[in-house]
Amino acid sequence: MLTELPTEIQTYISSIQKNNSGYEHLTTTPGFIESESLVRNTVIAFYMGKNILLKGPTGSGKTRLAETLSAIYKQPMHSINCSIDLDAESLLGFKTIKQIDGQSQIEFVEGPVIKAMKNGHTLYIDEINMARPETLPILNGVLDYRKTITNPFTSEVVKAHPNFRVVAAINEGYVGTTPLNEALKNRFVIFHVAYLTGEQLKQVIKEQTNLENAEVIEYMVKLADEIIKETKRGKISEEAASTRALLDACDLAVYLSPLTAIRHAIAEKLEDEREKNFVINLAETYFKE
Numbered sequence: 001m002l003t004e005l006p007t008e009i010q011t012y013i014s015s016i017q018k019n020n021s022g023y024e025h026l027t028t029t030p031g032f033i034e035s036e037s038l039v040r041n042t043v044i045a046f047y048m049g050k051n052i053l054l055k056g057p058t059g060s061g062k063t064r065l066a067e068t069l070s071a072i073y074k075q076p077m078h079s080i081n082c083s084i085d086l087d088a089e090s091l092l093g094f095k096t097i098k099q100i101d102g103q104s105q106i107e108f109v110e111g112p113v114i115k116a117m118k119n120g121h122t123l124y125i126d127e128i129n130m131a132r133p134e135t136l137p138i139l140n141g142v143l144d145y146r147k148t149i150t151n152p153f154t155s156e157v158v159k160a161h162p163n164f165r166v167v168a169a170i171n172e173g174y175v176g177t178t179p180l181n182e183a184l185k186n187r188f189v190i191f192h193v194a195y196l197t198g199e200q201l202k203q204v205i206k207e208q209t210n211l212e213n214a215e216v217i218e219y220m221v222k223l224a225d226e227i228i229k230e231t232k233r234g235k236i237s238e239e240a241a242s243t244r245a246l247l248d249a250c251d252l253a254v255y256l257s258p259l260t261a262i263r264h265a266i267a268e269k270l271e272d273e274r275e276k277n278f279v280i281n282l283a284e285t286y287f288k289e
């Protein structure tokens, strides 16, 4: 038997389920289009204060979803982009010298983790598996029930504001990524973000691109659905079905022929000549030059 959701969260969820509207109060518009209960489930986890890890290929909407979650709670989002160079200073902040009344004083400039914790904002950790394995354990105390960190640069003990939330994103199988450390992974609840298809994809095209030709939109969606089928069969790389790439193709198709648009926004991104041709051939079944 499930416990009933608090009214606040129910109101939000029913608005997305009804008509994908209800985003009027969001800072980022348009909102995230619901697919397979992803928004519903992540909203609930976010509401409960769980750290959320979004797993999905490039251009599948991970960042957009994190922004939407943060916007639902009317909180700003601070982002960290992980890389080999990510260090404690880029997470927590750094000391600098400031002139006050002609006097040099040391001041600490707060980094994204400290800012988000103190103000009850959202912390977005992008490409969390790109960081060096020894860097992120510094956040272990931030990511478990303690929600606390002792800032090594100032010795200040920072306890997170109750609204503090963490969303991380991971792009599996990407060059340069390492498997996520088990203790780190264990601190998250994990959601898969897949490329959009069918009606949902059509809705995103209508909301986020300048393309208005209904027939071209229809075929673009059919093409995307077909590409997704082929990626699942292992015929072409997963990123060929990227929602971001398709939205670019739709924008270009306002002024360029759809085939040219697809070539530059989708096919040319594929390394393998065979895959490139495969996408073009597939597109030629829908569009003529």
Ligand SMILES: Nc1ncnc2c1ncn2[C@@H]1O[C@H](COP(=O)(O)OP(=O)(O)OP(=O)(O)O)[C@@H](O)[C@H]1O
Pocket: 031, 032, 033, 034, 035, 056, 057, 058, 059, 060, 061, 062, 063, 064, 065, 171, 196, 204, 208, 243, 244, 247
């Ligand atoms: N469900 C969705 N609702 C609304 N927009 C979406 C959705 N899925 C994807 N998009 C759109 O697709 C594009 C790519 O999304 P986003 O940048 O969030 O991808 P990502 O998963 O963060 O990619 P990367 O791993 O490369 O950072 C954006 O323009 C976003 O608005």
Ligand SMILES: [Mg+2]
Pocket: 062, 063, 064, 126, 169
């Ligand atoms: Mg992103």
